Amino acid sequence: MTLLTINELNKKFISKNGETQALKDIEMTVERGELITIIGPSGCGKSTLLKIIAGLDTEVSGTVTIDGQEVSGPSIDKGFIFQEPRLFPWHTVEKNIAANFSLKNKEVKAEVAALIKLVKLDGFSKSYPRELSGGMAQRAAIARALLRNPKVLLLDEPFGALDAFTRTHMQDALLNIWQENKTTMLFVTHDLDEAIYLGNKVVIMNARPGSIQKVVDINLPYPRKKTDNAFQSYRQQILHEFEKTEQANQPLQAVIGGRPL
Amino acid sequence: MSNNSELLYGNTVVKKMSKNQKKGKPLPSKTIIFLRGMLFPVLLMAVWEAAGIYGFVSETLLPRPSEIFIAFIDLLTAGNLLYHFQVSFLRAIVGFLIGGSLGLLAGLAVGFSSKMEHTLDPTMQMLRTIPTLAVIPLFILWFGFGEVSKVLLIAKGAFFPLYVNAFLGIRSVDGKMFEVARILQFSKWKQITNLIIPSALPNILLGLRLALGAAWLALVAAELMGSSEGIGYLITDARQFSQTTVVFVGIIIFAVFGKVSDSFIRVFERRLLKWQDSFKG
Numbered sequence: 001m002t003l004l005t006i007n008e009l010n011k012k013f014i015s016k017n018g019e020t021q022a023l024k025d026i027e028m029t030v031e032r033g034e035l036i037t038i039i040g041p042s043g044c045g046k047s048t049l050l051k052i053i054a055g056l057d058t059e060v061s062g063t064v065t066i067d068g069q070e071v072s073g074p075s076i077d078k079g080f081i082f083q084e085p086r087l088f089p090w091h092t093v094e095k096n097i098a099a100n101f102s103l104k105n106k107e108v109k110a111e112v113a114a115l116i117k118l119v120k121l122d123g124f125s126k127s128y129p130r131e132l133s134g135g136m137a138q139r140a141a142i143a144r145a146l147l148r149n150p151k152v153l154l155l156d157e158p159f160g161a162l163d164a165f166t167r168t169h170m171q172d173a174l175l176n177i178w179q180e181n182k183t184t185m186l187f188v189t190h191d192l193d194e195a196i197y198l199g200n201k202v203v204i205m206n207a208r209p210g211s212i213q214k215v216v217d218i219n220l221p222y223p224r225k226k227t228d229n230a231f232q233s234y235r236q237q238i239l240h241e242f243e244k245t246e247q248a249n250q251p252l253q254a255v256i257g258g259r260p261l
Numbered sequence: 262m263s264n265n266s267e268l269l270y271g272n273t274v275v276k277k278m279s280k281n282q283k284k285g286k287p288l289p290s291k292t293i294i295f296l297r298g299m300l301f302p303v304l305l306m307a308v309w310e311a312a313g314i315y316g317f318v319s320e321t322l323l324p325r326p327s328e329i330f331i332a333f334i335d336l337l338t339a340g341n342l343l344y345h346f347q348v349s350f351l352r353a354i355v356g357f358l359i360g361g362s363l364g365l366l367a368g369l370a371v372g373f374s375s376k377m378e379h380t381l382d383p384t385m386q387m388l389r390t391i392p393t394l395a396v397i398p399l400f401i402l403w404f405g406f407g408e409v410s411k412v413l414l415i416a417k418g419a420f421f422p423l424y425v426n427a428f429l430g431i432r433s434v435d436g437k438m439f440e441v442a443r444i445l446q447f448s449k450w451k452q453i454t455n456l457i458i459p460s461a462l463p464n465i466l467l468g469l470r471l472a473l474g475a476a477w478l479a480l481v482a483a484e485l486m487g488s489s490e491g492i493g494y495l496i497t498d499a500r501q502f503s504q505t506t507v508v509f510v511g512i513i514i515f516a517v518f519g520k521v522s523d524s525f526i527r528v529f530e531r532r533l534l535k536w537q538d539s540f541k542g
Contacts, residue, residue, distance in 0.1 A: 130538035
């Protein structure tokens with residue numbers, strides 16, 4: 001069943017230097033329960049796309065619909081995980097997850113406790129963010145988004161700032177949550193391995209202007225192994241796609257003079 | 262997925278340790294910290310007392326600490342020190358409450374609305390630079406030597422530190438956290454109580470401490486300009502009769518009470534800002 005549809009989405013940034021087409025003719029559909037990873041070079045508009053879906057950026061042409069409703073602003077049914085955890089430093093983990101809901105409400109309290117278990121932060125509910133490691137803080141942020149029962153969880157390079165070991169832990173943690181909660185997720189990354197490891201589909205984006213080049217279905221069972229031959233051949237296939245765009249972009253780059261997008 | 266979640270998720274606690282803890286030394290206890298603070302004053306008083314006993318300094322200009330203490334006891338029992346203290350305390354508190362709350366309100370208003378900032382802030386910044394001592398003559402002309410001019414002078418002293426710091430606190434809220442508040446669909450009220458006030462709190466508390474200090478300073482200025490009661494009056498009166506000991510008693514009362522009120526706010530600060538992760542020396 002289709003959850004999210006993007007139709008003829010275009011986004012332009014207007015600055016002193018003129019117009020920049022950040023996104024061009026984006027068409028996309030996401031089925032309920034999918035985990036889609038979006039990958040592309042920096043400046044391809046993947047984060048912009050995520051912000052538009054979240055409703056944080058509404059100055060666009062084209063439509064984004066979730067469950068038949070057009071997105072017009074941010075709301076709790078679209079969870080968003082930023083690259084940094086962005087927890088409230090003055091609240092404990094528990095209160096951070098609850099945020100604008102009251103912990104005095106027994107239902108909220110029970111749900112928060114269940115989520116703390118789900119993200120494996122047992123025993124840290126009364127800790128302050130400064131006492132957590134980067135990975136733990138990011139898991140608390142995921143729990144905060146999940147408490148709102150979002151229809152879709154949007155993740156903007158959430159593990160980008162973590163070290164390689166923690167990153168692997170977090171990828172497995174996210175897959176675990178996805179399999180238990182069946183939350184639809186859109187995951188933006190610039191890490192090729194991460195994209196293939198997590199996604200049931202990998203959306204390859206292209207810069208100048210930001211557009212979708214190809215969608216690759218990853219038909220591998222979970223948990224995946226990064227060293228498997230099948231994994232590696234997907235890797236080759238996606239890398240090949242990037243090479244094609246680079247070749248196509250070279251003359252264009254010369255014209256623009258390497259102006260960053 | 263794997264069962265051994267401890268390993269898989271790698272839960273580690275980042276416990277902040279002080280330098281002493283890292284070396285394996287126990288943290289200094291409250292008594293030790295207190296004794297460290299007392300070290301300097303006690304040493305100073307000992308030297309001072311000795312200098313007086315051996316006649317290095319004139320008794321009338323610099324009376325010995327023991328004599329000051331005796332004068333303090335005398336004033337407490339025979340004189341009405343407590344009454345004068347009460348008068349001063351009341352002036353300071355009333356002035357502080359009026360000036361501080363107005364300063365806080367103005368700072369919040371200007372912080373929340375850029376329109377308010379444009380209309381109010383330039384005037385405020387201009388008024389802020391006028392020294393308290395310079396307006397004393399004006400206040401006396403307007404309100405006479407009575408309580409009103411004193412309280413208003415103290416209020417003026419307390420107003421600006423809170424105004425400036427409340428304004429600054431609100432404007433330094435992280436814009437990225439506002440994005441989070443939008444995503445979580447905070448109501449306007451929740452945005453204020455859960456985001457703006459907590460993140461402005463360190464600045465507001467600092468403003469409170471500075472305002473209290475300024476109120477205290479203004480109190481002394483107000484009482485020295487002419488009054489018939491209060492600690493400031495005690496000091497001016499004693500000066501006329503060359504009672505240096507009483508002058509010292511007055512000064513010490515100002516000093517001790519200033520420190521006590523500052524510590525009082527520090528306790529609040531520590532409790533309200535325990536989430537902060539800052540350098541502790």
